[in-house]
Amino acid sequence: MVDVAAHAGVSLGTVSNVLNRPDRVAPATRARVLKAIEELGFVRNEAARQLRAGRSRTIGLVVLDVGNPFFTDIAAGVEQAAEDAGLSVVLCNSNQDRARELRHLSSFQEQRVFGVLITPVGPASRRIQRLREGGTSVVLVDRASGRHHCSVSVDDQVGGAVAIEHLLALGHRRIAFVGGPTSLRQVSERLDGARAALEDAGGGARLTVLETAAMTVACGREAGAQLARTAARTRSTAVFCANDLLALGVLQEMTRKELRVPQDMAIVGYDDIDFAAAAAVPLTSVRQPRAQLGRSAAELLIDEVRNPNSHDHRQLVFEPELVMRESTGRPDRESRPSATAQ
Amino acid sequence: MVDVAAHAGVSLGTVSNVLNRPDRVAPATRARVLKAIEELGFVRNEAARQLRAGRSRTIGLVVLDVGNPFFTDIAAGVEQAAEDAGLSVVLCNSNQDRARELRHLSSFQEQRVFGVLITPVGPASRRIQRLREGGTSVVLVDRASGRHHCSVSVDDQVGGAVAIEHLLALGHRRIAFVGGPTSLRQVSERLDGARAALEDAGGGARLTVLETAAMTVACGREAGAQLARTAARTRSTAVFCANDLLALGVLQEMTRKELRVPQDMAIVGYDDIDFAAAAAVPLTSVRQPRAQLGRSAAELLIDEVRNPNSHDHRQLVFEPELVMRESTGRPDRESRPSATAQ
């Protein structure tokens, strides 16, 4: 900048003004400075700006799995809101690993990030508490938080409930739940919601729970195989999977075993990933407002940082939405023992 | 740091030494300083370090699509190499958009990143040239470069060739190529490789090209529908898709039209994404050494930056590898008109 100033015949402060408040500089001078910048190929040093500002213009975002479209869509929402506010985003992957999560948080703190958005591996940790005490704002994503912080999440119980209600409305009375491990909050809450919906409907239906080791296509196939092994008379006529990967696995196994979807087995997934609509039989799925989730989280964070006085913490809970496709088309009455069993 | 120094009763320089060259400080003093750091909750300011160092410890990585596992796997390789070298990575998405790419590059330059790894949207642009002139090292990923820079890529012609050779070896003589737009370098080179392999094998086989508008599952289904419409007598007996998404689309359409894979139609994909192995019929696919690609790119970059004198530019080209699965199991001779057609 000194060089630019000399080249343009102005002082350092004027160059800075051209860069940051161009309206305070006379047009002629401004043009001269811009020309000097161009000629010298000057590029602002972000580190110095940041040092001076005391805080960076970057939002730190930590997700559980960058390979999962759920999180990349959230990230897209965050980026959009950040861009609107003149901020950038750095996306980090904890890979469900506590140690990696901690490393990322430490790095964020050293970078004096604008703020942190995180889907924590476990319940909000002490490290996050420390981060807040250090003056960094944190918003929890896909996790509800206490009254004293901001968070955005989707109501997984409602999600489980709408899936089951849909299946019940279609006349299914023997339903399987595929998902696991149940130690995952998402899984257990979706299951809770499913059970609650069943109860609300009166006792006429049965829910069989197949716990899987993980939420992958392979585990879905295993669960599908297990379903297919059951004699048709007692077999569930519909399955609700805790995510779409499981549902795809179940679907593939049904195809292999020559069971028709939805006539012999209706399938509902969860997340509505792109592959769900593109599957051999397009999947009915429970969609979460992913981009919206990310956008809202970023907006809460920005408000918290920019308006520390007027800001009050909010816990946003979004409702998921059922997307109906062919995998639950009205089940074929003939091929299904009538709805009396059990 | 001033506070820490005061608290520990030492000078500023000593605190810095404790942080950066702990061996140069007497153990007792070191312990005192560490205690002070702990008590005061001191956290290094990365911006200041960076300002002082003149360069950040972050590698900038720009990919075409973060949603594509090909790139996330590359990113994982980069991260691994970076971590080993004490660097971090910021992953940016150009979304195949030139303007976004430029924004990311400008931001990298302002941040004085350690170096840049990029899969450019078009051919290496003037902007990248400018970046290099500005002293930032750049390594091209999944693109070959000229002699004067480093790059890592995978030989797409070889990839196309091995796919076709495999199909020819299985006895197929009417083969379709699905992919597009052909303006994509990857597509055209894979097609070139396929044609070359066909020629090498002598003229006994035919290649039908179906150009798609994009590389998506939906486009694959369209192409699959088109294939299925052809009368069985003249229909191709095998299809080579320019990526796995297309292959999955074709596979799904085959299932819908009740054509058997591989008996009625063998399918080879490209990229070997996770979904390829998990498909209803596991896909034969051409695998690229993705993590390796990322790791090598990062290593070249690090060498270029750390050893500017001894470094010489290298253009690494990796060979893809055919992963055989059920979608090309030996074709059923009965259901296939014998291998005489044109």
Added chain:
DNA sequence: CCCCTTTCGTGAAACCTTTCAGTGGGTTGG
């Protein structure tokens, strides 16, 4: 006991920007 090394520490400069009080013209109003 003195000189020479080595070991520990010190303190100030440098990195680059932003900000803000201040300067020196020119203009306006009385």
Added chain:
DNA sequence: CCAACCCACTGAAAGGTTTCACGAAAGGGG
């Protein structure tokens, strides 16, 4: 014609770290 004011610009301080030339003390050898 002077005071008040505005505008465009200036110059220096501040922000937190690393580095490096130096000093002081301690240890070793003759």
